[in-house]
Amino acid sequence: MTSPQPKDFKVAIVGGGIAGLTLAIALHYRQVPAILYESAAGFAEIGAGVSFTTNALQAMKHIHPGVFEAFERACTVNGWDSKRDVWFDYLDGTADHDREAFTIRTGLGQAGVHRAHYLDELVKLLPADKARFGKRLEDIEVPATPGDAGRLVLRFRDGSSETADAVIGCDGIKSRVRQLLVADDNPAAAHPGYTHKYAYRGLVPMAAAVAAVGDERARNACMHMGPGGHVLTFPVSGGEQLNIVAFRTTEDDWPDRERLARPARREDALRDFAGYGRIVTSLLRLTSEELSVWAIFDTADNPPHTYYKGRVCIAGDAAHATSPHHGSGAGFCVEDSAVLADLLADEHVRTPADLEAVFAAYDAARRERAQWLVRSSRFIGDSYEWRAEGVGKDFAKIEKEINERLSIIGDVDVAGFCRDARADLVKRLESQLKN
Numbered sequence: 001m002t003s004p005q006p007k008d009f010k011v012a013i014v015g016g017g018i019a020g021l022t023l024a025i026a027l028h029y030r031q032v033p034a035i036l037y038e039s040a041a042g043f044a045e046i047g048a049g050v051s052f053t054t055n056a057l058q059a060m061k062h063i064h065p066g067v068f069e070a071f072e073r074a075c076t077v078n079g080w081d082s083k084r085d086v087w088f089d090y091l092d093g094t095a096d097h098d099r100e101a102f103t104i105r106t107g108l109g110q111a112g113v114h115r116a117h118y119l120d121e122l123v124k125l126l127p128a129d130k131a132r133f134g135k136r137l138e139d140i141e142v143p144a145t146p147g148d149a150g151r152l153v154l155r156f157r158d159g160s161s162e163t164a165d166a167v168i169g170c171d172g173i174k175s176r177v178r179q180l181l182v183a184d185d186n187p188a189a190a191h192p193g194y195t196h197k198y199a200y201r202g203l204v205p206m207a208a209a210v211a212a213v214g215d216e217r218a219r220n221a222c223m224h225m226g227p228g229g230h231v232l233t234f235p236v237s238g239g240e241q242l243n244i245v246a247f248r249t250t251e252d253d254w255p256d257r258e259r260l261a262r263p264a265r266r267e268d269a270l271r272d273f274a275g276y277g278r279i280v281t282s283l284l285r286l287t288s289e290e291l292s293v294w295a296i297f298d299t300a301d302n303p304p305h306t307y308y309k310g311r312v313c314i315a316g317d318a319a320h321a322t323s324p325h326h327g328s329g330a331g332f333c334v335e336d337s338a339v340l341a342d343l344l345a346d347e348h349v350r351t352p353a354d355l356e357a358v359f360a361a362y363d364a365a366r367r368e369r370a371q372w373l374v375r376s377s378r379f380i381g382d383s384y385e386w387r388a389e390g391v392g393k394d395f396a397k398i399e400k401e402i403n404e405r406l407s408i409i410g411d412v413d414v415a416g417f418c419r420d421a422r423a424d425l426v427k428r429l430e431s432q433l434k435n
């Protein structure tokens with residue numbers, strides 16, 4: 001973390017999910033003036049699990065120790081000591097036998113949280129006056145020059161407006177800020193695309209899961225692979241609940257691109273996974289009768305050509321919405337927050353005129369890595385379903401692909417990312433001074 005410097009600018013963060021909230025916390029502890037505007041009535045996450053890899057944990061610690069401690073308080077690891085370093089046991093989900101095809105181990109193992117529990121912990125780190133609710137951003141007016149007279153104007157659906165020297169869109173997969181940012185140069189990137197996968201998500205009581213599939217499969221993270229579908233499970237809520245996500249690939253289009261979730265029934269899930277083995281079927285039978293099915297959209301086909309324009313930028317899913325098959329979308333949100341916060345807090349950044357260079361350095365530091373994740377996640381999701389090119393149902397090849405790609409995600413130095421980005425920023429500011 002850098003030492004606090006007086007800043008002659010104010011940042012607006014749009015959206016209070018994992019990206020916006022971790023960024024707001026990071027800026028608060030670096031004494032960078034920032035206000036978060038969230039469309040909902042309060043901070044809220046859906047009742048489902050999210051797991052993190054080592055890069056995300058590094059980013060949490062880098063942002064503020066409290067962000068990592070919040071994660072530690074909410075985190076659940078695999079139930080068996082012998083599986084503490086296991087990310088997932090991979091099984092043939094169509095088989096009735098209970099035997100791993102292979103196991104992926106990482107230093108961290110599986111580290112999952114109940115989203116709402118983690119959010120509750122994170123919120124404690126941000127003073128209440130740093131966030132405004134019921135503020136759905138509709139438009140941003142961009143003045144010609146920075147400075148007091150040149151503040152950006154944020155227009156909200158409730159008719160109100162606010163000003164700021166920079167806007168960071170953390171407004172998720174359907175980001176309004178991304179639409180405004182790319183509309184002129186790259187309109188196709190304004191909206192995410194359907195990956196032709198959807199997912200049933202459920203949390204079931206651990207005792208019921210143990211009774212249905214046995215202690216080993218219920219208490220430890222598993223990936224049940226199959227043709228055109230896969231089911232992942234990991235424990236959350238201190239081992240009291242099992243998080244289940246059942247993905248299915250389809251030829252059909254998603255009917256309503258504005259609504260990425262629709263109601264479904266347990267029978268729909270069971271029908272989709274007919275022909276799968278005993279473990280998968282028993283787990284799906286435990287889910288609620290009334291379920292939701294979530295469309296998996298991403299930005300792989302039309303990625304934004306830039307993450308910033310002037311003093312407006314995008315972060316988190318707004319910039320790089322990804323399918324969840326690497327379990328790293330949220331982790332990359334936290335990486336974005338670490339880099340952006342360090343750049344904004346850098347002692348060379350003092351006035352609104354410095355902010356475009358901040359966002360240029362952020363874009364250079366983040367875009368390639370994040371866009372790789374989005375593409376790779378699609379590939380790895382297909383490999384779990386034995387349909388990835390060059391891999392098929394060859395378990396040794398699937399295992400190799402996972403290990404290589406997990407290493408790109410997790411074996412990194414997040415503090416180093418931040419240092420490099422700041423060094424780049426300083427060069428950009430120097431060249432700005434010369435010109």
Ligand SMILES: Cc1cc2nc3c(=O)[nH]c(=O)nc-3n(C[C@H](O)[C@H](O)[C@H](O)COP(=O)(O)OP(=O)(O)OC[C@H]3O[C@@H](n4cnc5c(N)ncnc54)[C@H](O)[C@@H]3O)c2cc1C
Pocket residue numbers: 014015016017018019020037038039040049050051052135136137138170171172173174175176199201245294315316317318322323324326327328329330331332333
């Ligand atoms: C099925 C599934 C499983 C996943 N599992 C994992 C996992 O295990 N590990 C992992 O790392 N990632 C996972 N992910 C990805 C992860 O959930 C996302 O990457 C992450 O939650 C995105 O956070 P965000 O803050 O960018 O966006 P969001 O969480 O979508 O937050 C955006 C916020 O902006 C607000 N907002 C939207 N529009 C506006 C507006 N116009 N004005 C003001 N506010 C606005 C919204 O209300 C919301 O609060 C998964 C995703 C899915 C779909």
